[in-house]
Amino acid sequence: MRRYETIFIADPDLGEEDVKGITEKIKGLIEAKGGQVEKAEDWGTRKLAYEVKKKSRGHYLYIKFSGKSDLVAELERNLRINEGVIKYQSVQVEEQKPAAQAAPAPVPAETAAEA
Amino acid sequence: MAVRQEREKRVFQKRKVCRYCADKNLVIDYKDFKSLKYFTSERGKIIPRRISGNCALHQRKVTVAIERARNIAFLPFTTIKSHPSH
Numbered sequence: 001m002r003r004y005e006t007i008f009i010a011d012p013d014l015g016e017e018d019v020k021g022i023t024e025k026i027k028g029l030i031e032a033k034g035g036q037v038e039k040a041e042d043w044g045t046r047k048l049a050y051e052v053k054k055k056s057r058g059h060y061l062y063i064k065f066s067g068k069s070d071l072v073a074e075l076e077r078n079l080r081i082n083e084g085v086i087k088y089q090s091v092q093v094e095e096q097k098p099a100a101q102a103a104p105a106p107v108p109a110e111t112a113a114e115a
Numbered sequence: 116m117a118v119r120q121e122r123e124k125r126v127f128q129k130r131k132v133c134r135y136c137a138d139k140n141l142v143i144d145y146k147d148f149k150s151l152k153y154f155t156s157e158r159g160k161i162i163p164r165r166i167s168g169n170c171a172l173h174q175r176k177v178t179v180a181i182e183r184a185r186n187i188a189f190l191p192f193t194t195i196k197s198h199p200s201h
Binding site for chain 2: 007009048049050052058087089091
């Protein structure tokens with residue numbers, strides 16, 4: 001089991017309910033495939049650095065989970081099919097080295113990035 | 116003589132310390148694109164190590180983080196600027 005984090009950008013023109021529907025679907029998929037959702041966040045609508053599918057804004061959603069690698073493949077396949085998702089990226093979470101544990105900063109730095 | 120002094124001065128000013136080595140608490144994270152912006156030029160290019168002053172290890176990590184941030188539209192690949200001559 002490895003830990004991953006996926007950011008996906010939903011169409012900004014979608015309603016709250018549709019976005020919620022996508023998130024729930026993804027969460028359900030992770031759990032059905034034997035993974036565990038650690039964290040799911042809604043970062044709201046943000047301006048994109050460049051246009052994606054002719055849209056200059058996007059609704060960012062963040063999910064942190066653990067699972068096997070085939071789960072990531074399946075997740076990305078589903079995101080690709082979903083019409084409401086305009087972009088996605090999955091990254092393996094870097095484990096903190098024991099030497100870095102002395103420094104308490106990693107967690108606050110992460111929350112600052114999310115704000 | 117004056118020229119020589121100036122050159123020496125410039126060489127001295129160039130020396131910069133890797134900010135991630137100086138402060139071990141700093142974490143390079145692709146989600147923290149605001150601090151990564153510091154390592155990109157106005158046009159969105161990654162600033163080379165000889166100018167940013169990063170050490171090899173941290174420059175590599177910054178590069179990966181910027182590439183990830185670009186991929187998810189946090190940072191631009193390039194900026195399109197209208198050129199007056201065209």
